[in-house]
Amino acid sequence: MGDLDSMSSSDDEAPEVVSFNSSKKDTVERMRKAKEVENREKNERKQQRMEVERRNVQQKEQKKSRLLSLDVIKQANKTMEEKEMIENRKREAANDDDKESDEGSSDEDDSRPTAKRQVLSLNEQTALYHKHVQSDAATFKQNHFYNGRVRRITAAQQKSQLLKRAARRKK
Numbered sequence: 248m249g250d251l252d253s254m255s256s257s258d259d260e261a262p263e264v265v266s267f268n269s270s271k272k273d274t275v276e277r278m279r280k281a282k283e284v285e286n287r288e289k290n291e292r293k294q295q296r297m298e299v300e301r302r303n304v305q306q307k308e309q310k311k312s313r314l315l316s317l318d319v320i321k322q323a324n325k326t327m328e329e330k331e332m333i334e335n336r337k338r339e340a341a342n343d344d345d346k347e348s349d350e351g352s353s354d355e356d357d358s359r360p361t362a363k364r365q366v367l368s369l370n371e372q373t374a375l376y377h378k379h380v381q382s383d384a385a386t387f388k389q390n391h392f393y394n395g396r397v398r399r400i401t402a403a404q405q406k407s408q409l410l411k412r413a414a415r416r417k418k
Contacts, residue, residue, distance in 0.1 A: 295402075295405070295406075295409075298405075299402075299405070306399075313390075313391060317387070317391075320383060320387055323383075
């Protein structure tokens with residue numbers, strides 16, 4: 248009951264006299280703290296934006312590296328096609344030489360050694376080439392669509408991860 252009497256008596260008394268200077272100091276201090284809090288929040292938002300930007304740049308670089316591998320595959324296919332065209336021209340030239348020699352005399356054909364020439368079936372060669380291209384394409388497809396995928400996260404997930412990390416650091 249003693250507490251109630253003391254409270255009621257303090258209500259009856261006049262408020263304490265607060266000087267202008269002390270009131271001004273309190274107000275300035277509160278404003279300074281509010282400004283600090285605002286600046287801290289602003290810096291946190293800026294830091295989050297910078298982190299998102301860094302993550303996006305990293306994802307773009309990863310995508311470029313995957314696209315670079317596509318360029319390498321295209322270059323390899325182009326090189327293979329060029330080699331195949333050169334081999335076809337050589338075969339055509341060899342076939343033309345054979346036709347000319349067949350028209351000339353058949354005795355010369357019998358005396359020529361045939362071991363120097365190696366005959367390849369076009370079907371066998373194209374089958375080898377197609378298997379190689381198909382396996383490369385399948386590998387590229389697997390890597391491009393299913394491997395190394397960059398996981399994107401929402402802002403809420405990002406914030407929760409940051410809070411978890413901060414909590415771990417405090418422990």
